[in-house]
Amino acid sequence: MGVLGPIWAIARKDLLLEFRNRDIVVSLLVFSLLVLVIFNFAVELTPVNRFVVGPGILWVAVAFAGVIGMNRAFIIEKDRDALDGLMLAPVSRDTLFFGKALGSLVFMLIAEAVLFPVFTVLFDVDILRVETAVIAAMATFGFSAAGTAFAAMAVNTRSREIMLPVLFLPVISPLLIAAVEATARVAEGGSWSDAAQWIQLTAVFDIVFFVAAAVLFHFVLED
Amino acid sequence: MTDQTQAIAVQSLAKAFGRTAVLQNLDLAMPAGQILVMLGANGAGKTTFLRILATLTRADSGKALVNGFDIASQPEEVRRTTGVVTHSAMLYGDLTVRENLHFAARMFRMPGREARAGAVARQLDIDRRLGDRVRTLSHGLQKRVALARALLHRPSLLVLDEPESGLDQVAVGLFERVLSDHKANGGSAVVTTHSVDRGLALGDRLVILARGHIVFDQPRTGLDSATLRDIYARYAEPN
Numbered sequence: 001m002g003v004l005g006p007i008w009a010i011a012r013k014d015l016l017l018e019f020r021n022r023d024i025v026v027s028l029l030v031f032s033l034l035v036l037v038i039f040n041f042a043v044e045l046t047p048v049n050r051f052v053v054g055p056g057i058l059w060v061a062v063a064f065a066g067v068i069g070m071n072r073a074f075i076i077e078k079d080r081d082a083l084d085g086l087m088l089a090p091v092s093r094d095t096l097f098f099g100k101a102l103g104s105l106v107f108m109l110i111a112e113a114v115l116f117p118v119f120t121v122l123f124d125v126d127i128l129r130v131e132t133a134v135i136a137a138m139a140t141f142g143f144s145a146a147g148t149a150f151a152a153m154a155v156n157t158r159s160r161e162i163m164l165p166v167l168f169l170p171v172i173s174p175l176l177i178a179a180v181e182a183t184a185r186v187a188e189g190g191s192w193s194d195a196a197q198w199i200q201l202t203a204v205f206d207i208v209f210f211v212a213a214a215v216l217f218h219f220v221l222e223d
Numbered sequence: 224m225t226d227q228t229q230a231i232a233v234q235s236l237a238k239a240f241g242r243t244a245v246l247q248n249l250d251l252a253m254p255a256g257q258i259l260v261m262l263g264a265n266g267a268g269k270t271t272f273l274r275i276l277a278t279l280t281r282a283d284s285g286k287a288l289v290n291g292f293d294i295a296s297q298p299e300e301v302r303r304t305t306g307v308v309t310h311s312a313m314l315y316g317d318l319t320v321r322e323n324l325h326f327a328a329r330m331f332r333m334p335g336r337e338a339r340a341g342a343v344a345r346q347l348d349i350d351r352r353l354g355d356r357v358r359t360l361s362h363g364l365q366k367r368v369a370l371a372r373a374l375l376h377r378p379s380l381l382v383l384d385e386p387e388s389g390l391d392q393v394a395v396g397l398f399e400r401v402l403s404d405h406k407a408n409g410g411s412a413v414v415t416t417h418s419v420d421r422g423l424a425l426g427d428r429l430v431i432l433a434r435g436h437i438v439f440d441q442p443r444t445g446l447d448s449a450t451l452r453d454i455y456a457r458y459a460e461p462n
Contacts (some may be wrong), residue, residue, distance in 0.1 A: 009329035013315070013322075020317050076315065080357075080365075084279055085313030085372070089330035090303035222281050 003098075006091045010099025011106060017076050018069070018107055028068045032115055035061040040122045054123045055183035058115065059176050062136075063143070065111040067165050070104050070147040074155035087221060097148060097217040104144035104151075112136050131186040135199060139179035142206035146172055149213035152220045175205040229288065230255045230380050230411035231276065236285035237435075238271055245271045247435040249285070253413065253428075255379070258406055260426030261415045262455055267432045269415040270310070273384050276413070277307045290379055303331070306373030307382045312365040313372070316358030320349060320368050323357060324375060331376040343371040346404075348397060362389045370401065381405060381412040387421060399425070419451050433458045 019025060039057040043049075077083035086096060116136070120128055150168040157163045182198035192199075231253040238246040245268045253259050263269045274280035276289055278298040286293070292300040314323045321340060328336030344350040347367045357365060366389060373381060381402070387395055402412060402425060416422050422429050423443060431439035431454065438458045 005332055006330050009326060013318070013326050016322075017315060017317050076317070079316055081309065081311035081313050082315050084309060084311065085327070086330070087279055088277060088302055088305075088307050088313070089327075090299045090332075091330065092299065 003091065003095050006089065006095050007099040007102060010086070010096065011103035014073050014076075014100065014103030015106060018072065018103075021072075024068075024072055028065055029111065029114060031068070032061040032065040032111065033118060035064060036115065036119055036122055045123065050123055050125055051184055051188045054119070054125045055127075055180045055187055057123075058119045058127070058183065059139075059180050061115055061119075062108070062112055062140075063169065063172075063176060065115070066104070066108045066140075066143055066147060067168065069107045069111070070144070070151040071154070071161060071164050073100060073104055073107075073148075074151045075160065078155055093218050093221055094214060096221070097214050100152075101145045101148040101213070104148055105140060108140045108144055109137070112140065125187045127183060127187050129186060131192060131195065132183060135179060135182045135186065135195065135202065138199070138202045138206055139175060139182075142175045142202070142209040143172060145206075145213045146175075146209040149216040149220065152217055156220075172209070175202065175209065178202040178205060228255055229253065230257065230290060231259075231413065232288040234286045236272075236275065236287055237283050238268075238275060238280070239283055245435055246275075246282070249435065249437060251430070251437060251440075253411065255290075255411050256406065256409055257411050258402065258425060258427045259411075259413045260422040260429050261413060261432055262417070262419065262422050262429060263415070263432035264417075268435045269432055270384055272432065273307075273309075273382050273413065273415060276301075277305060277382050278302055279307075303376070304378055305380045305382055306376065306378035307384075308366070308369050308373050308386050309384045310388070312357070312369045314357045314365060314368055317356060319354050319356050320344070320360070320371075321353040323368060324353075324372060327372045327375055333376060339375060340371075343374050346374070346401060347371045363391055363394050366390055367394060367397070370398065374401070374405075379410050381410065381414075383412060383414045385415055385417070387416065387418075419455050420448055423448060423451060431455060431458050 036057065043053055077086065116127060120126055147168055151164055154160050154163040154167060178198050178201040182195040182202060185195035185198065229252060231251060233249060233251040236246055236249040261269050271280060275282050276287065278294050278301050289301045290304040294301050324340035325336055328340060333339060341350065344353055347370055349364060349367050349371060352360065352364065357368060386398060390398060405412060414425055423446065426443055428442050430437050439454055
């Protein structure tokens with residue numbers, strides 16, 4: 001089974017806990033959908049600016065959903081000191097990091113599977129394309145990796161609900177900007193080559209954030 | 224090669240939190256097959272010592288081998304051969320008892336987890352509660368589940384931090400039987416408690432920890448409750 005078994009066990013356990021506690025999933029989706037609806041009414045969309053502002057609004061909704069989900073993923077570990085139990089498993093801290101990050105990644109991708117079609121309808125911008133799916137998967141990968149390390153750090157602070165967005169969102173903003181720009185290029189009807197520069201930048205941020213987050217996670221877990 | 228005749232071998236172990244020294248040059252050797260009871264007042268360093276042995280907390284200096292494995296360089300091997308119960312249950316409240324045990328078994332990459340989870344659940348008399356969510360169980364039952372989880376992977380060393388706190392008389396009896404079976408199978412245990420009488424009932428050897436040092440260390444043989452109480456009162460005033 002190697003290390004993949006424990007990694008999948010952690011991710012599966014996190015998803016099971018998230019979906020079993022339905023009020024969190026429902027409130028997270030309602031909150032993200034509300035962001036899309038409010039901006040849809042607040043911003044006067046024209047055939048030109050919908051491609052410029054739309055992707056930004058979409059990624060704000062995704063980021064909020066992600067932050068709430070990742071906060072939850074570590075708050076359940078603090079309840080009854082379950083994180084200590086996790087740390088007693090005979091696996092490396094990297095395995096714990098990969099498992100927690102995978103759980104967040106899958107959770108965010110599920111949220112995006114709901115948000116993207118709603119965005120397409122509300123903003124009349126067709127982003128349901130392979131290119132957008134690839135961009136979303138890449139950006140969500142870096143986002144969930146970095147978010148996992150920051151959530152592990154924030155959960156040990158007193159105002160944990162506030163600390164994660166305060167610490168994490170400024171750090172992750174370059175990745176979000178790259179994702180917004182790449183999504184905008186594709187939404188305008190552009191091809192891979194039109195978005196290539198931003199997709200490459202997203203890939204670079206993914207690598208940087210993944211490596212840095214794995215290292216940070218080690219330090220956060222040590223007393 | 225690892226020396227597995229020693230369950231615990233600790234040399235000059237030290238740990239401080241900020242300016243507060245919790246453990247100071249602590250030395251301890253415990254042969255395999257022994258039940259060592261550690262007594263001490265609140266703040267004496269018992270929990271920190273056990274957390275270091277369990278690889279949950281990093282020591283500032285010194286060396287510790289658990290089941291022959293170095294806690295600093297071989298932490299995964301230490302965890303594979305050690306079962307731990309702390310003050311908290313370390314369980315997921317929204318998972319059932321069965322799901323908690325299966326999750327732990329997956330993390331230990333254990334084959335036959337269904338059968339093994341059933342076996343430890345029967346041993347701790349929680350087999351009828353396997354389908355219940357942990358958050359619906361009483362504190363005592365959660366503690367039994369925590370002990371079941373600690374036994375799941377057949378550890379050779381049990382690290383038990385006040386395992387009897389919050390347990391009723393039936394559960395205390397169950398715990399004593401589990402500990403006795405563990406010893407009969409060649410296992411070792413280090414157990415902390417505040418109760419001198421419980422320490423005498425459980426341990427082959429008793430140590431008293433005070434201000435980060437071991438101030439008393441003797442086999443149970445020849446010790447009586449009154450003498451031990453007197454020694455405990457002398458050394459273990461609260462820090």
